[in-house]
């Protein structure tokens with residue numbers, strides 16, 4: 001039965017009548033949430049496909065418009081190897097990499113696009129850093145809606161190919177605020193309340209998959225902050241439906257250090273997220289300097305007794321590698337943040353040995369071939385393999401400079417160290433030079449040729465191999 005919808009501000013609680021066009025609170029500029037009323041009992045729609053199994057928890061959409069590509073119901077993978085490595089009692093990964101387009105946004109697209117179609121819209125306009133647009137493209141083509149996408153020049157090419165192949169019209173613009181909406185268009189953006197409502201289903205599935213229990217911690221990445229807040233919203237609804245007893249889980253939000261306004265506000269004890277944070281991170285999906293659900297995410301974290309942490313790109317890439325090597329899950333960098341956050345909190349003692357933890361892995365790594373290549377190239381044997389296959393393996397500035405020096409003459413370590421400084425302005429400690437040399441030897445570009453004693457000291461000389469010559 002149709003329920004009357006209202007939108008409520010996640011910060012100042014003002015109520016608005018539901019309109020697709022309304023995205024933010026007029027008074028405070030924060031994100032909104034749909035008020036549908038919590039049902040008294042949970043009834044899974046057993047015949048429903050994808051997220052429509054949980055139709056009861058969404059704004060009403062007539063059954064004939066329940067479109068799906070089989071999103072949701074992803075595996076909750078119990079970790080054995082990383083759990084032992086990190087020394088926690090229980091660890092699971094909610095693996096969203098297996099969604100139809102490879103990200104958790106498929107849950108959102110299914111709900112948004114179905115609702116929009118049921119309301120008679122014919123075209124969707126979106127601007128996105130990648131995953132949402134790629135997902136909307138698939139669902140729009142499934143339903144037969146036109147989709148116009150604006151992306152920024154630094155969009156991940158894997159996601160761009162998805163948008164094109166699903167048949168969307170793609171434009172590159174520098175400034176999303178210049179997106180033009182015509183009469184009859186529905187705007188789909190990451191801080192849309194309907195799009196975010198579908199994120200609730202992740203916690204609901206975790207709850208069902210763990211036998212109607214929740215872990216002590218649920219760890220998730222944050223950009224706009226929507227996943228943190230709507231996970232919290234589901235937690236509240238679950239408590240209303242099933243009672244408060246035992247339903248406790250602490251929400252932990254993780255941001256990349258280069259763009260962490262929510263973490264900054266958390267650490268400084270603020271209720272509001274500062275909007276003028278300067279940011280720089282290669283984790284483009286989470287580069288949100290003014291998160292619309294920032295205050296809401298802070299509330300979710302504080303009310304549940306969780307915390308917010310930031311991690312460096314290096315910590316994120318390390319987590320990505322470990323997740324792939326030890327659990328068989330290939331996540332994209334943004335999705336690896338939850339594990340990186342857990343690793344950091346284990347090290348600092350923020351999460352104890354007896355904890356049970358679910359990390360949400362929001363999207364798959366194949367969408368970002370550039371970062372996959374960069375991480376693969378950190379493995380010396382992979383560099384040699386890629387070279388043999390003719391892949392352009394770009395070397396760092398220092399290694400290239402060492403190869404250039406050795407192309408002129410054979411040199412010993414101290415001599416290389418001095419020449420790097422004098423000829424290339426590269427200043428570093430001598431042990432670092434030897435580390436680069438040993439990596440170049442592993443890569444097959446350099447070899448030790450001879451050594452001689454000079455004034456009682458032994459000098460080892462290095463020279464280029466044929467492969468090294470070809471490489472430069």
Ligand SMILES: [Zn+2]
Nearest residue numbers: 009012025028
């Ligand atoms: Zn407000």
